Amino acid sequence: MSSSSVGQWGPVRWAENGAVRLAFDQWSERADGEPLLLATGLGANRKWFPDGLCRALAAQGFAVARYDQRDGGDSTHLPPTTTRSPISALFKKRGDAYTAEDMADDAVAVMDALGWSSAHLMGVSLGGAVAQRVALRHPGRVRTLTTMAAVPGDAAGLRAMRYVRLRTLAKFAGLKFPDTPEGNLAAGVAVIRLLASPKRPFDEAAAREAVARNLDSGVQDQQAQSRQIGAQWHGRKIGAITRPTLVLHGEDDPLIKPRAAKAVASRVPGSRLVLLPEVGHEIPEPTWERVATEIRALADTAHHLPAGAVN
Incomplete structure (x- = not known):
């Protein structure tokens, strides 16, 4: 996880899925390019996506x-539920607040607000599982799927535990x-520090500078994380x-x-794994x-699919 800096982002805009309002923004460079929607992870706001990565994607x-x-982040936070820990949420048979289908529909609501009939999707961590579910629930809206650092989107409870370092x-x-x-x-x-590779030196000064640009209280909001992780597919x-x-x-x-x-x-079927x-x-x-x-290479493969295979 790397925090974003203040960069070439447009104003915050809003999408709606029922009573839930979803905050989003768009990188100003290559706004006329191929649509690519980024879905973030557990408890993290959208600004954790590094600006440097977004700039590299725009260049592609x-x-x-x-x-x-x-x-x-700035999206709607739901009322408290009985589950107050992300760990206990993994063991529950159902979520108290909403379903994983609701979260998949949120991504489509954002695409609607952007005026995108379809888009490439990239999801990281929880966002990767959400992106997989969007591809299942709304295949016509997904050009390509990139899932990173994520469990299988159909795994839950004990089935998901096998993939998580408890x-x-x-x-x-x-x-x-505090x-x-x-x-x-x-x-x-x-x-x-906790999520970084142990094989690279940890640059605490750089980490502090990055976080200072994005003071995200969501990393400490265990109730919100519990509701997210407890959403059942x-x-x-x-x-x-x-x-x-x-x-x-x-x-x-880790x-x-x-x-x-x-x-x-x-x-x-046909997916490509890159470690x-x-x-x-x-x-x-x-x-x-x-x-x-x-x-970019994945998007190029989609261009060569038979007509009608990707909407």
């Missing part, structure tokens, strides 16, 4: 937009800092995904085991060009 010909999941999740859930700007700064740095299995698919995963991911990516790639060396549960600067190039 994409019109880039990002949005806050419900219960994250020790790291427990540390993440155990972060306790709900103040200083506390959110310390929490953000702690999250970056009732749809088809990921083997039914028909969109061209790229599966990215850090080889050193939160989601690489076996999760291998499971997704083995089950989604990124010295990468944790994050998108560090050395990977930006590689990731953008891989997504």
Whole structure:
């Protein structure tokens, strides 16, 4: 996870899915390019996507937009539920607040507000699972699917546990800092440290600078995270995904085991798996060009599909 800096972003705009309002914005460069929607992870706001990555994607010909999941960032936060810990939410048989279908529909609502009849999707962590579900529930709206650092979108409860490093999740859930700007700064740095690859030196000064530009209280909001992680999927299995698919995963991911990516790639027909060396549960600067190039190559494969195969 890498925090975004203030960059070439347009004004915050809003999409609606029923009573839920979803905040999104669009990168100003290449706004006339191929639509690419970015879906962020558990508890994180949209600004965690690095500007450098978005700039690299724009250079590859994409019109880039990002949005806050419900219960994250500037989007609607739902009322408290009985589940108050992301770990306990994994064990529940149903979510108290909303379904995973609702979260998939949120992405489509954002596309509608952008005026996009279809888009390439890139989801990271929880956003990767959401993007997989969008491809299942709304295949005509998805040009290509890139899922990164994510579990299979049809895994839940104990089936999802096999892919999660519980020790790291427990540390993440155990972060306790004051709900103040200083506390959110310390929490953000702690999250970056926790999710970074252990094979690269940790640059605390750079982490503090990045978090200072994006004081996201969502990294400490366990109730909101519980509602997100507890949202249950009732749809088809990921083997039914028909969109061209790229599966990215850090080889050193301390939160989601690489076996999760291998499971997704083995089950989604025709998908391509790319394991990124010295990468944790994050998108560090050395990977930006590689990731953008891989997504460009995936989009190019979609251009060569038979007429009508991608809407």
